[in-house]
Amino acid sequence: MSLAMTSPTRTGRGVLYLALALCALVALFPVLYMGMISLQPAEQAMSDAGMLLPASPASAASHGAANYGSVLTDGTVDFPLYFRNTLVIALLSVTGVVVSSVIVAYGFARVSWRGRGACFLVMLATMMIPFPVIMVPLFVIFRSLGWIGTFLPLWVPAWFGSAFSIFLLRQFYMTIPRELDESARLDGCGHAGILLRILVPLSLPAILVVALLHFMFVWNDFLGPLVFLTHRDQYTLALGLELYMSRLGTTPWNLLMAASTIMVAPVLLLFLLAQRSFIEGISTSGTKG
């Protein structure tokens, strides 16, 4: 907006829309490409993938059905199971993050206590610690608990809050007028009452954003499952896709793209449904920090 031309000419508008369309096309191309290759017969995908469009809608439908069928019924790489595993881990993890972050954010937003600011800064700083730095000792800790080769390392930590979610919810709580707390207090509510009756109902949109972002994080996570899971029947989709790629060897790309589509579709759909709150949630993290 700030750089808008003072008097947009006709050519100016044309260039703008051309640039927008080009960016959108380039951005979406990998997804479109994935979808198109997943509908091709092996010969086409393996030889002249230059012909991107399928020969006919009927051919796309039949080859698509064959490809997706072949991915879903693969003997060694059990995608339906991996889908279920990923979903179970994601749901347990998201529930944990929402419950714990709603509570912890209250302590940072509505109770005033000595050292709160410092504590909050420390919490923000923990977001800066990359997973690879602590994955080895974490592996050792979970191993001594007997958790390696189970889902536990992938969702239990979420029940202790995630710094990013706590931060996002705290920022949102701060925008809710304190007068509402006061009137609830006069009605005899304690902290728990204020949180449950005032803040939670009013911050449902923010809670949704936290849940969505965390769901995607878990769904897309690769290194965590790679380090903590050991048996094939516990794999998540991310590991399954990698396993599938290394097993196929000669890389029948049409099957690999069908498998990728299966993994991508849920997150893409969720994003499209909630794109507005999603994008707002992310911009909050950068501008109100």
Added chain:
Amino acid sequence: MRWRNTGTGLLWISPWIVGFACFTILPLALGAWYSMTDWTLLEAPIPVGTENYERLLGDQVVHVALWNTLVYIVITIPLLTVASIALAILLSRPARFQAFWRVAVFAPSVLPLVALATIFKLMYDGDLGVVNRGLDAVGVQGPEWFASETWAMVAIILMNLWVVGPAMVIYLASLRDVPRDLNEAASIDGVNWWGRLVHVTLPMISPVILFNVIIGLINAAQVFVVPYIMTGGGPNRGTYFWSMYVYDAAFRYGDMGYASTLGIVQFLAILLLTIGLLLVGRRFVFYRGAMP
């Protein structure tokens, strides 16, 4: 009164304190301890003092991984900064279907990196890939991307252009906060488009640039998934990054002591770089509240 509140406050944030102690502080402390041991998980760790750190200094693989990671950081961050600011400016112009353009440009950023890397592996494929076919069409002979160390690195870096979404929307939000009258005043004074960008807009959003650069640094310094899927670190370790060495040392060679050393060094390096950026950034960042 405030002391009594402290109890209440700590009680409310206690889940985070427990998690912080168990999943951040404890691993860091254990990592520091393991980094001074020889340990293969089979028997108890054997203290070896600073031996691992000395070994690290002379380790050829460390040199390669460090160099690759630095190259990756130094190229990726400016590239992402320029690309995300340019996209944010483009998307901030009033246009029809604005929501659609934003969603389209953001969408690839929500994809699982494993899937995105798989797609790009095909797109970069020497014979089948759409990238070389496109280059062919305009008369350029595309390289065998994954057969050359340089091109493999270029391929991995370029893929980042598809995940600029988060940085872009943060810039987009900050552009909205640039006061319009500043730009209008400059424009009345005859400052052209570029002058307004460099002298008004960029200084006004500089705190956000610093924020995004730091986040970008932390992300780039731990790059793992994309090279792991696309190149496996090859060819000739040409795309072998620091995090891959941490992973391999621990889970391929079972050398937990040395892997912890690599992790601790990575942590300290990122910490120092972040602090350095903050200090340097302070000189360049323009804080609106701090005008004399």
